[in-house]
Amino acid sequence: MTTIKDRQFKPEKLFQPRDFVQPILSDSQYLEIGAGKGMHAMQFAEQNPSKHLIAIERTRGKYDVFAERSKTLGLRNLTAIHADAIPWVVHALPPQSLDGIFLLYPNPEPKNSSQRWLNMPFFEFLLSRMKPEATIILATNIKDYADEAEQLAKEQWQLPVKRLQVATDSARTHFEVKYLARGEVCHQLELTKPKGYQTAFDRWQQGNAQA
Template sequence: MPIRQFQAHRMHAPRDFKAIADEPLCVEIGAGKGKHALLFSREHPNQKLIAVERTREKFLAMQKQHAIEGQQNLEPINADALPWVVHSLFPKQVEQFFILYPNPEPHNPAQRWLNMPFFEFLLSRLKTDGTVTLASNIPSYIDEAEQQLLQVWTLPFVKEKIPATSARTHFEVKYLERGELCQQLVITKPADYQTRFDTFMPLQGQNPSKED
């Protein structure tokens, strides 16, 4: 399906927005209660991870567990991912994006990640040779994303079956225990890849003017 251009300059700043530094980092979108974020930050102490979760209850659960474990390289954020990314992230800043078991949006396919204009902006924040990992237990979701990568985004990727022993998220544990097929696409950004947002700088908490 055709993708219209994302209107980044129209995005309002998240509530209680705090700017971040222009330094290498990883970002998990829809981090839930933080199972993957906590695991990743323990296993990769030299990589900073920002874990973004919109739902307050899930964010508080992640924050509570993070306070117990205390990883210095993990920062939980309670925000909607789209405005947070636009206001916070710099071009080619992110080493890895994780989007693990997102809402499949069965009644609104335009809101699936690789169908959204926002995905182009997300790619502009990704470093050369950086990756986006998209996981799902719904074969049709993965199949559609694969076709979008081939036909719209023209990006290289690897399609992987997630082993039954994997336990990165609470959803992943539940799906694998049921015997469901869980798959992921690991998408790589080539050196020559360009987007319309490659020079767009973060808004740093500014809000759109009325004439916009």
């Protein structure tokens, strides 16, 4: 039976994103993928001044709104990035550099489940960029998506998982506000990278041969 890892992620094949700038990373570094218009990113930065968040958004229109709002707020611990997250992560982040990752209401990819985050070979690379005991917060309003992600986290990736229902007054993203206002249940998974966890990319860094 073919597993996710058998599909093999090849970071050396990915080119730098356009206008790529190597980021200066913090000792307390977080990443948000799919930041939208930046609602959660700005909340997080305001509430956690000692932590730095890099928030990536691929869609130009959403990114422009986010960048303008974050500039107005003058949050020095928030960096807005317009890029495709996968090549950006490959070129920007060294191993074990992240304290946490946010995947809030990602595209459920109904026509191509292999493109869901935990169903992608890239997910192993993403785990290699996390420090031991760092966490991934994944939120979705789709129960089947949450069920699948929880199963993959436990069985494919051997990660401890904490699952909870998002509070009805939570307002981290525009999607979350909309879903909760409609009375939908929103699910949250907290995935933790254990101490001693190993991936195929633990020593892989851009510009060096993979060990």
